[in-house]
Amino acid sequence: MVNMLRLPIRAFSSLPQLPKTSFEPGPYQGPTAEEISFIRQSNVTPILKPLYQKPLMLHQGHMQWLYDNKGKRYLDMFGGICTVSVGHCHPKITEAVINQFNKLGHVSSLYHHPKLFEYSKRLAEKMPGDLKVVYLLNSGSEANDLAILLARLYTGHTEILSLKNCYHGMSYQTMGLTSVGHYKYSVAPPTGFHTVMNPDVFRGPWGGSKCRDSPSQTSRECSCESEECKAGHEYISVLKNEFRSVVPAGKLAAFFAESIQGVGGTVQFPENYIKEAYRIVKENNGLFISDEVQTGFGRTGEHFWGFEGHGIIPDVVTMAKGIGNGFPLAAVVTTKEISEALTKAAHFNTFGGGPIASTIGLAVLDIIEEEKLQENSLSVGTYLLTELAKMKERTPYIGDVRGKGLMIGVEMVENNKNLTSIAPGKFSIFLEKCKDMGLLVGAGGYDKNVVRIKPPMCITREDADFTLSVMEKALKYID
Template sequence: MKQYIGPEKILEKKKKYIMPCLGHFYQEPPEMVKGNMQYLFDHTGKKYTDFFAGVSVMNCGHCNPQITKAVCDQVNELQHVCNIYLTENFVNLAEKLAQVTPGNLQKSFFCSTGTEANEGALLLAQLYTNNSEYISLRHGLHGRTKLTMSLTGISMWRTDPNPVGGIHFAPNPNCYRCPLKKRYPECDMECANMIEDIIGYATSDKIAAYIAEPIQGNGGIVVPPKNYFKRVKEILDKHKILFIADEVQTGFARTGKMFAIENFDVVPDIMTMAKALGNGAPISAFIAKPEVADIYTKPGASTLGGNPVSTAAGIAVLNYIEEADLIECAKERGAQLKAGLAEIQNRHSIIGDIRGLGLMVGAELVDKDNSPAPEKADLIVEEMKNNGFIIGKNGIARNVLAFQPPLVITKEDINNMLDALEKAISKYE
C-alpha cells in the first residue's frame, strides 16, 4: 500500500519550498490522493463528495475512465512534437470547437492556461482593431499575467503594483448588491448603459475590446439580467469594439448550455476557454470569427499548446459531454440544487441570495444587517469538509458558498449535501 506523507508534512514543505502567495482552503486541510468521478479520497481513505470540481475543471468527473483511456493511449503513442509540426488531434479538436461554439466562431489558437488564452485574445483584439485600450468589469477575474491581472477587478488578485494603463472598469451587473444602488428592472440596466458614458469620457476612443465573464465566478457567481449582454453588444457594435467572452470557468455544459454566453443570446467576437476543456489536462484556447482570426498572420506558436495528449483529452471531453448528455444533467441537477438551497434560505436568514445557472450556483451568506458574513462562510466550509463535502467560497468579501460540482453529480449526492449544509448552517448561523 502506498505511503503518504500527510497534511502536516506537506504544509511544512510548502512553507519551505513554495512561494507564500499560494494559499489553501481549510484550517485543517486534508491530503487528497485519489479521485473517482464526483468523489475524492484523502490519505486516510476518507471519502468526500466534490461540489467544487477543482474550480469548474472536472466537469466530466475525476479520473473519468473514458477520458483517462484516451489520454493514456495517446501518451503511449505520441506525447509531444510542438504544434509547428503536423498532428491530427489539434485540428480535429479545433474543428469540434467550431461546431459547438455559438455563431460563426471558427478559428482557434491553443495554449495551456486560461490566463494565456485571455492574453492571446486581448492581443488578437489589438491586432484587429489597431487599438490598445480595454473595458473590463469590476469584480471580474481574467488571469495572473501583467495584462490580465490589470484587467481583473478584484483587488486581492491585483498583485502587480504597476498595472497596465488604458484599462477602464464598468460597473458589474450584480442585482443583489448593485454598485449603482438601483433596482432591476426599474434601473433600465444602467450598469450596461454606463459603458457608453465610459467610452465617451474616460477613454481615448481607441478601445480594442470589452472583456467579461458571462457569469462572474470569483466575483461571487454574479449572473447578469437576461438582456444585459444584448444591451452591451449594441453599444460595442456602435463603437466598433470587440466583445471577448471569458468562458474559462463557465464553459463546457456547466451552466446548462455548452457555453454560458448562450444563455444570453449573444455571439461574442472572440471566446476564451480552458479548465473543463481538458478535465484536468492543461489546455486552453481562444477562438474567433474568421474575419478577426485571419488578421493574426505574424508567426506565433505555443510550445505545449495543442499538444497531442491535451488535445486527446479535449476531444474525449467533448465526446463525453455529448454521450452523457451533461448539458441536460447540469440543467436538472442545477434546478434541484437551487430549489434545495431556497428551502434552506426560507428557514435560515443567513442565506441572503441564491444565484446561478445550471451547476454554477452561489449562496451569499449575510449577517442580520445584510452585511457579508465571511467568517461564517469559513466555518461552514470547514464543517462541510469535516462531514465529507467539498464546497467552494468566493465573492469580493469571500462570503459566497460556491457549488460547482462535476456534472455527473447525482440527485442523491445533492440531497445529502443539502442535509449536511443545513446542519452546518444551524451550527454556526
Template sequence: MVKKMMQRILPRAFLGKPSLLRRSATASQSTLAQTVQENEPVLPKMPPFDYTPPPYTGPSAEEILSKRQQFLSPAVFHFFKNPLNLVDGKMQYLFDENGKRYLDAFGGIATVCCGHCHPKVVDAIVNQTKRLQHSTILYLNPAIADFAEALASKFPGDLKVVFFTNSGTEANELALLMARLYTGCQDVISIRNGYHGNAAGTMGATAQSSYKFNVVQLLMPSIHLTFISSFACVSKTGVHHAQNPDQYRGIFGSDGSKYARDVDDIITYGTSGRVAAFIGEAIQGVGGIMELAPGYLPSVYNTIRKAGGVCIADEVQSGFARTGSHFWGFEAHGVVPDIVTMAKGIGNGIPLGAVVTTPEIAKVLAHRSYFNTFGGNPVCTAAGHAVLQVIEQESLQQNAFTVGSYLKQRLTSLKDKYEIIGDVRGRGLMLGVELVTDRQLKTPAKVETLHLVDQIKDFLVDVMDYTLSKM
C-alpha cells in the same frame, strides 16, 4: 435530501449565534434551542460505491504541509483549518490519505466537469501518451486538428478558428492582444468584480483588489505614440472598469440596461470614442457566482461595436455545459461574441485553454510570428476531445440543468428559515450561496462562512453522499 442536510449543518455550525439562525422574526430562543436539538445530525450510512482506492503509503498531510511551507511560494495557501491530503479520485468522489471519501462540490475550481479520472478521458490521455507525448504544432498531428474541428462545431455564427493555449490566463491574454491588433485601439472595458487572470494584461482587466499587485498594468509604451494612425486610440493604461451589473448588491437591481449606460459613459468621457474590446464573464466565478443582470450584455455588445470594438466572452468557468441551460454562458443572454476564451473544464484537469474567434480577426496574428510551445499539445488536445465526447454521450448538460435546478430550489427554500443566507444565485451546477450577518445591510459573513465551509467539509463525507444517492 439537501434541505434536511442543511437543516442539520446550519444549527450545529452556528450554535451560540442564534441571531443568524432565526427561522423568522418571531422565532423565540426556546424554539431555536428546540430546533437545534431536533436537528442534531444522525449521520446516515455511506451509500455503496464500486471503487476502493489502493492503500496510500506516501507522506502524511503534516509532512506535505511542512514541505510546502519550506519549498513552495509563500503565496500558496490551502483550504480548511486541517488541510486535506487528497490522494485519489473517482467520478464525484475524492479520497484522503486514510481512504476517507468526500463528495467534491468544488471540482478543482470548476475544472473537473466529467468526474475525476473518467475512464474515457484517462484512456484518451494514456493512449496518446503511448504514441506521441509532444512534438510541436509546426508538425501535423490528428489529435490537434480533430479537437479543433469538434470544438469549433459547438459555436454559433462565424466563430470557427481555434488557438490553443495552456490556461485561461493565456487565453485571455491572447484575446486582448488580438482585439488590440484588429481594432488598432488600446482601450479595453471590463466589469468590476470580474476576474480574467493573473498575468500582466489580464491582471489589468481583472477588477478585484485581492488579485492585483501594485505594478503598471497594460501600459501602452510611449514610443508607440509617435506612430499611432488617425483611427487608433490613446489611453494611459488601456483599461476601464465598468459598473458591475450585480443583481444582489447593485444600485439598479436586475435592470441590465441601466448598468449598461455606464459603458456608454466610459466610452464618451474616458476614451477617444473608439475602443478595442469589452471582456466579461456571463457568470462571475471568482467574483462569487454573480450572474449578470438580464439585458446587460446585448446592450453593451451593441455599444462596443458602435465604438469599433470587439466583444470577448470569458467562458473559462461558465463554459462546457456547466450552466445546464446552454453549453456556453453567453448563450443565455442571446448574444454572439467576436472572441471566446475557455480553459478549466475544457480538459477535465489537463492544462489546456483555447481562444475561438472569426477568420477575419484571426488573421491579425499572421502579420507576425505567433507561437505557443505547448498550445495544441497532442496529449492535452486528445483529453479535450474526449471531454467533449463524454459531455455529449452522457448528457452532462442536461444533468447539470436537472440536478442544478433541484439544488438551487432547495437552497432557495432555506432562505426563509435561516437569516444568514442572504442570496442563492447562479444556474445549472454553477451555483453560489452568500452568507450575511445582516440581510438589510447585506454585510458579508466572512468569519461565519469560513467556519461553515470547514463544517461542511466533514458533512460532505457522510450526509451529502447519502443525499445525492437518493436523488
C-alpha cells in the same frame, strides 16, 4: 463561550450520509502530513495557501468523489475550482491518454499531428456563427492574454473595458482586466485597461425580483412596470456614460465579460444587459470578448456556452478549465477575419494543442454528449437552486442564491435583513463543518462570503440532497 470550530461533529445527531458508491480507493503511500507540511514551508511558494485551517490532504479521485490520505471520502462540489467537468479520473479519458502516450506524447505544432486538427474541428463545430478558428493554449490566463493582443491588433485600438468584480486571470496583462483587489499587486499596472460598474442586482444600486435568468431571484422588490428590466436599463445608462468618459469616441479595442462572474461570487447580470453592452461595443468599433472559462461546456445547463443565454455571438471566445477536465488546456476561438490579425508577426505556444491535450479535449466533448452532462447540469442544478432558495427562507445567514445549471453561488450574510457580509470566522466554521461531514465547496466573492458550488457535471440528485443536508446542518454551527 463554546468554540464551535472545536465542537465535535457528532454534537449534532443524525448526520447526513454520503451517497453510496462501489468504487474502492487504493491505499495512500506518499509522504506523511508532517513531511508535507515541512516541504510546504521549505520548498513551496508561500502564496499557496490551503482553503481549510487544517489542510485537506487528497490523494485519489473518482468521478464526483475525492479521497484523503486516510481513505475518507468527500463529495466534490467545487470541481477543482470549476475545472473538473466530467468527473475525476474518468475512465474514458484515462484510457484515451494511455493509448495516446503509447503512440506519441509530445510534438509541437511545427509538425502536423492528427489530434490537434481533429480537436480543432470538433471544437469549432460546437461554436455558433463564424466562430470557426481555434488557437489552443494551456490556461485561462493565457487565453485572455492572447485575446487582448488579438483585439488590439485587429482594431488598431488600445482601450479595453471589463466589469468590476470580474476575474480574467493572473498574468501581468490580465491583471489589468481582473477587478478584484485580492488579486492585484502594488506594481505599475498595464496601460489601456478600464473597469466599469458591475451590474449586480443583489449588491448594486438597482435590482429586483425579476432581473436574473435563474430559478432563484433576489428578495428585492422589483419596480419594473413592464417586461423590460428597469435595473438593466439603469446599468446600461451608466455603461454608456462610462464609455463616453474613458474611451476615445469609436476607438474601443475590446470589452471583456464573463457570462456569469465566477471568482467574483457567481454574480449574474440583469437580463438583456450583455445584449445591450454588445450593441454599445459595436457602436464603438470594438470586439466583444466572452470569457467562458467557467461557464462553458454545458455547465449552465440550457446552453453549451454561457453567452448563448444572453442572445449574442461574441467576436472572440476564451475558454479553459472544464475544456480539459483538469488537464492544462485552453483555447481562443474567433472568426477567420479576426484571426488573420495575428499573422502580422510570429506567435507560438510550445505545448498548445499537443497530442495529449487534444486527446483529452476530444474525450471531454465525447463524454459530455454521450452522458448527457449538459442536460444533467440543467436538471440537477435547477433542483439545487430551487431547494437552496427554500433554505434561504429558513435561515438568516443566506442573503442570496443565484446561478444557472451547476454554476451556483450562495451569498452568506450576518442577517438577511441588513445583508452585511458574514464574518470571516463564521464562514470559516461553515466551510470546516461541511468538510468534516464529507462535503467540499468553494469560497468566492469580494468579501469571500459566497459559497461556490461548481461540481463535476456527473453529480446526481442524491448528491444534491446530501449537499443540501450538509449545508443546512453546518449552518447550525454558526447560530
